[in-house]
Every structure is written in structure tokens, then in C-alpha cells.
Amino acid sequence: MSNPTAAMLVIGDEILSGRTRDANMHYLAGELTTHGIDLREVRVVSDDAPAIVAAVRALSDGYEHVFTSGGIGPTHDDITADCIAEAFGASIDVREDARALLAAHYERQGSELNEARLRMARIPEGASLIDNPVSIAPGFTLENVHVMAGVPSVFKAMVASVLPTLTGGAPLLSQSLRIDRGEGDIAGPLGKLAADFPDLSIGSYPFQKDGAYGANIVIRGHDGAQIDAAIVRLAAEMGA
Amino acid sequence: MSNPTAAMLVIGDEILSGRTRDANMHYLAGELTTHGIDLREVRVVSDDAPAIVAAVRALSDGYEHVFTSGGIGPTHDDITADCIAEAFGASIDVREDARALLAAHYERQGSELNEARLRMARIPEGASLIDNPVSIAPGFTLENVHVMAGVPSVFKAMVASVLPTLTGGAPLLSQSLRIDRGEGDIAGPLGKLAADFPDLSIGSYPFQKDGAYGANIVIRGHDGAQIDAAIVRLAAEMGA
Numbered sequence: 495m496s497n498p499t500a501a502m503l504v505i506g507d508e509i510l511s512g513r514t515r516d517a518n519m520h521y522l523a524g525e526l527t528t529h530g531i532d533l534r535e536v537r538v539v540s541d542d543a544p545a546i547v548a549a550v551r552a553l554s555d556g557y558e559h560v561f562t563s564g565g566i567g568p569t570h571d572d573i574t575a576d577c578i579a580e581a582f583g584a585s586i587d588v589r590e591d592a593r594a595l596l597a598a599h600y601e602r603q604g605s606e607l608n609e610a611r612l613r614m615a616r617i618p619e620g621a622s623l624i625d626n627p628v629s630i631a632p633g634f635t636l637e638n639v640h641v642m643a644g645v646p647s648v649f650k651a652m653v654a655s656v657l658p659t660l661t662g663g664a665p666l667l668s669q670s671l672r673i674d675r676g677e678g679d680i681a682g683p684l685g686k687l688a689a690d691f692p693d694l695s696i697g698s699y700p701f702q703k704d705g706a707y708g709a710n711i712v713i714r715g716h717d718g719a720q721i722d723a724a725i726v727r728l729a730a731e732m733g734a
Numbered sequence: 735m736s737n738p739t740a741a742m743l744v745i746g747d748e749i750l751s752g753r754t755r756d757a758n759m760h761y762l763a764g765e766l767t768t769h770g771i772d773l774r775e776v777r778v779v780s781d782d783a784p785a786i787v788a789a790v791r792a793l794s795d796g797y798e799h800v801f802t803s804g805g806i807g808p809t810h811d812d813i814t815a816d817c818i819a820e821a822f823g824a825s826i827d828v829r830e831d832a833r834a835l836l837a838a839h840y841e842r843q844g845s846e847l848n849e850a851r852l853r854m855a856r857i858p859e860g861a862s863l864i865d866n867p868v869s870i871a872p873g874f875t876l877e878n879v880h881v882m883a884g885v886p887s888v889f890k891a892m893v894a895s896v897l898p899t900l901t902g903g904a905p906l907l908s909q910s911l912r913i914d915r916g917e918g919d920i921a922g923p924l925g926k927l928a929a930d931f932p933d934l935s936i937g938s939y940p941f942q943k944d945g946a947y948g949a950n951i952v953i954r955g956h957d958g959a960q961i962d963a964a965i966v967r968l969a970a971e972m973g974a
Binding site for chain 2: 646
């Protein structure tokens with residue numbers, strides 16, 4: 495009874511050029527962990543149609559869910575919706591329910607629903623809409639791919655719309671222990687601990703602070719009692 | 735005369751579980767842009783040998799350079815070096831020059847070069863070492879893959895060691911213009927600008943601040959005069 499698997503696809507030149515530091519990956523990772531969905535892989539690709547289509551196909555085939563971030567606005571570089579349609583061989587056009595959402599929104603704002611904005615109502619055939627309470631233009635789910643905006647506040651709102659509709663598994667639990675010794679001193683006992691608790695994931699994250707070496711040991715799993723037992727043994731062995 | 739292409743592979747459960755926010759991707763992206771190497775794709779995978787091996791092979795085939803981050807320490811979850819060797823069918827063992835570096839370092843520190851620490855001297859056959867002035871244990875380059883540590887201070891030091899050895903292209907230049915209007919209002923002229931300057935990459939990054947919509951327009955390319963011309967035209971059209 496393992497948890498559903500997921501991958502994320504971040505679309506955007508601005509991340510790959512170093513202009514913007516991505517925030518959505520870290521946010522989604524935390525939300526999925528809480529919801530009991532195992533994020534196994536993330537890919538970041540540029541605003542390039544063949545790259546997006548290939549990544550969507552590979553991730554959709556490899557994982558139960560795929561979450562995308564970026565490229566669904568009104569400008570010429572927003573090509574994600576068309577790429578998703580292409581990846582699944584679906585047609586794409588302005589859809590009436592999405593158009594109506596945008597028309598009402600821009601009328602309230604006193605803005606025009608022009609040709610560029612209407613692009614945001616282009617939805618692949620067979621998709622269901624993802625609610626966007628922040629800026630109205632919807633995301634969508636096609637097959638197992640959930641397509642969301644890149645602006646962090648909108649991305650978060652869309653994740654909040656879509657996650658409750660997905661069946662999660664047991665939340666991934668974790669406990670950590672900080673050990674003020676170099677990794678090289680603790681690697682032996684840590685390896686034995688990992689071998690004795692094969693259902694737990696035991697990670698060591700080294701740090702240096704004020705010239706001293708240490709490591710945060712993080713033990714993750716779905717069985718809280720096992721994690722307790724492993725942490726207690728580790729603390730005893732390390733004299734922590 | 736296009737720039738060399740590159741991909742990055744980030745290895746680490748801690749990123750995918752949301753425990754840690756990756757910092758190395760953003761750092762490497764900026765350094766590569768300055769050095770004239772085009773970062774085209776990033777993948778993040780967990781500490782899982784088949785996933786690492788498959789990603790290394792795919793990225794090594796697809797791009798001129800691959801940079802990896804994470805998984806080369808002394809603990810049981812540090813499996814990157816063995817995975818790189820497997821990806822290229824190379825043997826791997828403790829190598830004398832790497833062992834000597836570590837022996838001298840731990841002798842200076844008054845620590846023991848134990849079995850766990852010796853794991854950090856395991857280097858695939860045919861690789862060259864990457865200098866690590868921060869914590870000595872070296873990275874390495876095998877074929878077109880540059881293998882570096884995940885600890886950000888060490889990652890940065892290794893990038894500084896390896897980048898000067900690589901032939902870069904023309905640095906990617908950029909200029910940006912902030913426009914205090916919604917993307918939907920500027921998408922038309924922006925699309926025409928992109929069509930008229932096919933050698934430039936023109937990105938629109940929307941934001942919302944205090945309830946008002948705006949977008950940062952970023953124009954990138956290798957020809958500064960073209961970027962100037964495009965920015966001047968955009969500013970004139972937008973009345974900015």
C-alpha cells in the first residue's frame with residue numbers, strides 16, 4: 495500500500511537563466527508530503543515547445559500525477575496549454591465556461607477581454623478546470639497532468655484547489671536529530687541503522703558552522719513508532 | 735555559433751520532501767549564464783540508484799555538459815559516484831591521489847581517515863578531480879559530467895574550480911523594463927516585438943502588488959545593440 499507518485503514540471507526561461515529563483519517546487523514538495531503523495535522527480539525546462547511536450551509525455555507515463563507550473567498567461571511566451579494538448583493529441587480552443595469566467599472578471603475590473611486575454615480561455619478538449627480565486631484565469635487537469643500558473647500566489651491557490659480532489663496516502667512523517675560531529679564519524683552507525691530499518695529513509699545532511707562540522711539526520715517513513723525507535727537508538731549511540 | 739548547452743541534475747530526497755529548499759540550481763544558473771553556457775534543463779531526483787543512472791545517461795546524451803549536485807559524502811545515502819560509474823560502465827575504487835588529499839586533511843585535523851571517509855576517495859576510472867578548497871573531498875569530471883557536492887558552500891567552490899576549465903560562449907545579456915499594466919494589455923505589442931526580433935528572447939513575468947497588475951519584461955540575447963533597440967521600441971510603445 496504505497497503512496498501515489500508524482501512529478502513536477504517547471505516551465506520557464508527565467509529560472510534557467512538565473513534571473514528568478516523558483517519558489518513553487520519547494521512549496522509543492524511540502525504540500526504533497528503532507529498529503530501523502532510522493533514527489534519523485536522535478537524537471538525544469540525552457541519555454542520551448544518540443545522540450546515541454548517531451549517532458550510532459552515522459553512524466554505522465556512515469557508517475558501517477560504530474561503538476562506543472564508556468565506558461566499559462568496571455569503573452570506570446572505562454573505556450574503551456576498548447577503543449578499539453580499536443581502531448582496528448584487533444585484539440586484546443588477557447589472554451590465557453592473559461593471564457594465566461596474571464597468575461598465576468600474583466601467586466602468587474604472595467605478592462606477589455608481582448609484577444610490576448612482570451613488566450614487564457616484556451617483549454618484542451620476533455621480537460622477539467624482548476625479554480626483560481628486569485629486572478630480568475632483557470633488552470634486545468636488533462637489526464638493525469640495538473641496545469642497551474644507560475645506566479646507563486648496563483649500557484650498556491652491552484653494547488654489548494656486541486657489537492658483536495660486527489661486521493662493521498664499516509665503522510666510522510668519525519669523526525670530529525672542534530673549531531674555535532676563530522677559525517678565521517680557517524681557514517682558507520684548510521685549505515686547499520688539504515689540496514690536495520692529498511693522501511694525508513696535515513697538521510698544525513700552535513701553542515702559547517704563556525705568552523706565545526708555537524709549533520710542533521712532526518713528519518714522519514716509512514717510508521718511513527720518505527721521512526722521513534724530509530725531516533726531513540728541513534729540518540730543513544732551518538733550520546734546526543 | 736551558438737553557446738554550449740548544459741543540464742543540471744540535483745540529487746536529494748531532502749529537496750523532494752520539501753525539507754530543504756534547493757539553492758544550487760539558482761546559483762549555477764547565474765554562473766552559467768555569465769560564462770556563456772546555456773542551461774537548458776534541470777532534473778531533481780531522489781537518492782535512488784536507477785533514477786540517478788537513468789537521468790545521468792539521458793542528460794549526458796542530450797547536452798554538452800552536465801553538472802550534478804549532491805550525494806558524494808561519506809554516508810550510506812551518498813551513492814552518486816557509484817551511479818555515475820554505472821552510467822558510463824566505468825569501474826570505481828579508492829584512488830590514490832584522492833586518498834592522499836583526504837589523509838593529509840584528516841591528519842591536519844587530528845581525525846581518523848576511517849572507512850566511511852575513505853568512501854569519498856572512490857573515483858570512477860578515467861575521471862579527473864575537481865578541487866574542493868572548502869572541505870577537501872574532491873568532486874570529479876567523467877566524460878561530460880561534472881560531479882559536485884550538495885552543501886552550498888562546497889558546491890560554489892567546486893563550480894569556481896570547474897567553470898574556468900570549460901569553453902564558454904558569448905555571455906547572455908539582458909535588459910528589463912517594468913510595466914505597470916496587466917499582461918493582457920501589453921501582450922499584443924509584445925508578441926509583435928518578439929516576431930520582429932527573432933534572435934532575442936522576450937519574456938513577460940507578471941506580478942501583482944498592492945492589488946495592481948504589472949509585468950517585468952526581460953529581453954535576452956547575445957547582441958547588446960539589438961537588445962537596446964528592442965527596449966527603446968517597447969518603452970516608446972508602452973509610454974514607459
